[in-house]
Amino acid sequence: MTISAKPSSSREVMMHELASSLGEQKGSAQDFDPVQWLMGELGKAGKDASMDATLAKLSMQWAVNSNLNALIQESSVMIDSQSSQLMSSLPAITHDLASMKVDVKNGEDRLSKLIGELESKDKEEQRQTLLFISKVDAGKEKLQAARTALGEAYNWDKRIQELDSLLHSGEFTEFKGKMSEVKEALNGGLKMLPDYEDRCEQIEAMEVSLQREVRRKVGSAIDRCNPKQLRVCYDAYIDNSSVGEGKPLEEFNEAVCAAMNTVVQRKWNATMQSSSSTSGGNEEGMVEVLSESEEEGGDKDDDDGVTGFFHALAEALQERLETLASVPDGAGLLMRKCIYSAMKELFGPWAPSCNSLPDRPKRFLHSLMRGFNHLKRKMHFEEDEWERICSEKLLDSKLVESLVPGLFLPSEEAAGGGLGYPLSSEEEIEEEEKRRSTQSLGDGLISLETRVMKYQAAVLKSGTLQLESSLPADALAPLWVKEVDTLYGSFWYTTVNRSISSMVSKVFKTYTQQGDYNADLSTLLVNCRSINQSVQSLRAGAEEFNSQVESVAGKASERALRGEGEDASVVAILPCIGNTVADGDDDAAAAVDEVCQRVEKLIVEGLCSPISKRILRNYGSQSVWTRKEGSGMASQSVVMPSTPVTALSEHLFLYVPYLSKETEKGGGGDDVLRSQWVPAVFRRAAQAVISSVDGIDALTRPGLRQMNADLNYSLKIILSLWNGCRADEEMPEAEELRRWIHATDVLLDTTSSTAREKANEDPIVTKLSKALEAGNRPPPPPTR
Incomplete structure (x- = not known):
């Protein structure tokens, strides 16, 4: 803090008097500077005179004037104050200046050292430095990718559930779009995760499920005569690259033909069983029914197995003309394929029965001729259409040769030719029989090779x-x-x-x-x-x-x-x-x-x-399906499997000792038992359960809970046994059981109306809903 002397009130007067006393008359008193004058006087004293002596001499000169003394005193105070202030600030400034000089020196040294080091570095070290920098940058990008991958992994389960929902609801177009998004995410950020392979297998399983579901929808569309659903399936085969593996149209045609074969076989079996119901025989199966029909004689010309097949085929085609026409060329090429596939599939069982009855080819030929003509008339085929159908080789020559040996190989020249057009008139049949009547039976009915x-x-x-x-x-x-x-x-x-x-x-x-x-x-x-x-x-x-x-x-x-x-x-x-x-x-x-x-x-x-004759014989007619709430029925949390289902599991458990490759007796019989017969029994058990629940027409909610418990228990038992003999193979009927379980879960879930609305298009849900309506419908009033 600067301490300044209090100035005199008559400073100008004092300065004027001082200047006068000192003999400074050259200028005015205002221009007089006492410090300058003092410095000048000290300079005049010379180097030899001491400052004290000089100041004493001057003091004597100033003593004559009291004002001069006061001025001297005031100036002395001011000089002391200014010198103290200057002396106090000088060390800090000097220290800062020294520190700055040291820092500048150190900086110059470090800069010189750095320049020297850089100049001494070779090109390889510089390259390594740049490589390190690039690695750091790559690491940064990986961190960003990992962050993205974690986000995708967080949403993975949700996306898979959405795909599964779209699949079971039949929305194949939306499924395709979502599947593309999931694949893009999988091949992007998720590729770096450790469970990438598991996710790929999950996607492949979804694609397999898509193929299975589309094929099942095709079968449902053909069975229920639903042209809209068939067209949706056709578009799914054509548009979705994951279906068909490059041959979508062939796969679609194959699925349609398989569904038509099932329909025709069902109609044909019903006809044959009704016609043979009065025979009193215990034989079952298509081959036995056909053999019995073949042996029963010539009085049933219009109701034999061959003609009955053509009746069933024509009826099935007529019912599904509109359905087949919903897809491009469905009423043309697709219909011809259905006819050919049905004949090839369903005539196969006739070969052993005809071979065992070599003396009955005439009646078979008449039946074959009548069947073809019936199909032609029933479908109103024109001649050109019929020729196009027959150009598809409705019957393979090998198949017909096995049915009637030697029929279509009457000479060596015809041995290499196939059947392009079936026998279509009785005149041709009669002419063929006349020609063969001149030969012995053994010579006429054996093949060219024989x-x-x-x-x-x-x-x-x-x-x-x-x-x-x-x-x-x-x-x-x-x-x-x-x-x-x-x-x-x-x-x-x-x-x-x-x-x-x-x-x-x-x-x-x-x-x-x-x-x-x-x-x-x-x-x-x-x-x-x-x-x-x-x-x-x-x-x-x-x-x-x-x-x-x-x-x-x-x-x-x-x-x-x-x-x-x-x-x-x-x-x-x-x-x-x-x-x-x-x-x-x-x-x-x-x-x-x-x-x-x-x-x-x-x-x-x-x-x-x-399984079908004893264990599940009366499964579909149990009273438990129509039992009302509160009538002795257990609560939902403690529903136990029904007695027939537990009896089925006990029967299947009898085969457990034969699942092992090392049996007590060994031999080829045990091998075929483990590899073929036992898996067939497990599959038939699953089919019998599905067929039994499919035949239930009336249900209540307690009955629906019982069905859910039975299906879950059956699936668990049958799958565990199946894995014991064919762990690397999935049982085809397992998916159908899961669909029934899913349908019962949807109908039992009263909290989610959205899930039930999405599942309304599922035929199983629709069937069970109708059964619930029938079960809850009040009984009709008694008639008087």
Whole structure:
């Protein structure tokens, strides 16, 4: 703080007097500066005089004037004050200045050092530095991607649930859009997550479910004659790249044909069962019904199995003309494909029955002709349309050859041709029968390959019969026919049929055993193993027969090459021997496979018969389905499976010891039991449960809860058993059971009206809703 002296009130007067006393008269008193004057006087004193002496001398000069003393005193105070202030601030300024000099020096040193280091660095170190900087930048980008991925992962479950909801509601177009978004997110940020592969498998499972759901919707549209739904499925096949794998139209046509086959088969079976209901037989299955119908004679020309099939086919097509027309070319190419597929699928079971009845081809031909003409008239086909349909090869030549051997191969020239147009008039049938009436039954009903076998056997026999070389070929032909017909008939019409009869009798014995409540499963399996061994023996017999034919051909060739039996007709047929033996082997093996498949089917029917005939026989007619609330029914949280369902699980548990690869006895029978028969039983159990609940027409809410409990319990038990034998394979019926469970859950959930509205288009939900309405409808008043 600066301390200043109090100025005199008459400073100007004092300054004037001081200037006068000091002899400074040159200027005015205002221009007089005492400090300057003092400095000048001190300078005049010289270097040798001390300051004290000089000041004393001046003081003596100033003492003469009192005002001068006062001025001196005031000036002294001011000088002291100013010097104190200056001295107090000088050290801080000097210190700051020194610190600045040190900092500048240090900065210059560090800058010089940095420049030196940079100049000493080589190019590789500079590159590493730049690489480090780029890595840091990449790390930053990864952090940003990880942040995005975490956000996508947070929404993943929600998106999957949305896809599942769209899938079950049939909104395939929206499903496609959402699936594209999910795939984009999966291949973007989610690719860096550790569970990326699991998410990919989840998407693949959704695509498989989409294919299955679209195919099921196609079947539902065909079954319910719903053209709108069929068009939606068609668009889903065409537009969605995940369906069909590059062949969407073929996949769609295949799905439609499969659905039509199911409809036609259902109608055909109903017709055949109603026509054979008065026979009193216990045989079941399509093949048995057809065989019985075939054997029952010529008085049922208008109601036999073949004509009944065409009636069913025409009726199914007529009911679905509008449905098929809802897709492009559905009434043209698609209809032709449906006709061809149905005939190929449903005529197959006729082959074994016709082969076992070789004396009835005439009636089959009449039935075939009537069936084709009925289809043509019923569908109002014009000639050009009918020709286009027949150009699709409605019946394959191999199939028809197996139904009526030799019919469409009357000569060697026609052997390579197929059936392009079916027999369409009775005149052609009569002409064919007249031509065949001149031949023996054995020569007219065996195939071209078998005729060559006859020639081969005749070559072998010709050496022992000592035939003259001059005997013409037409004279030898009846002998050849007789010899090979004997060989052919002894095996195919005696050995094979006897084996089939024996195996079928054993299978029907298993049916009888399973009708008993105390049937022993081990005894049943012993019979099934015995049947399986008979099948293997049949295969071995077929191989032995083929080896005999090869031996005949080989010996005939050797004799011909050695010059034995130089008959011209024998030499003429030798070129055919080598080419036909292999074809004959293939045909014989195919025939044996067909027989074995038939027997295998009967075995499975025998094993599965307790499920439908005893355990679930009255499942759909239980009173529990229409029981009212509060009538002794357990609450929803403690609903237990019904007695038939628990009995079914106990029956299926009997097969648990046979799920292991190492059984007590071992052998091929146990292998086929574990790999084929047991899985077929589990699948049939699931089908029986679905069929039983599908037949329930009236339900109450307690009954619906009971159905939900039964379905959940059945799915859990059957799937656990299925995984014990085929863990790497998903049971086809499991998805259908889940759909029924989902439908019951939706109807039982009273809190979510939105979910029920979305599920209204589900046919199962619709069916159960109608059953609930029927169950809650008051009974009609009694009639008087």
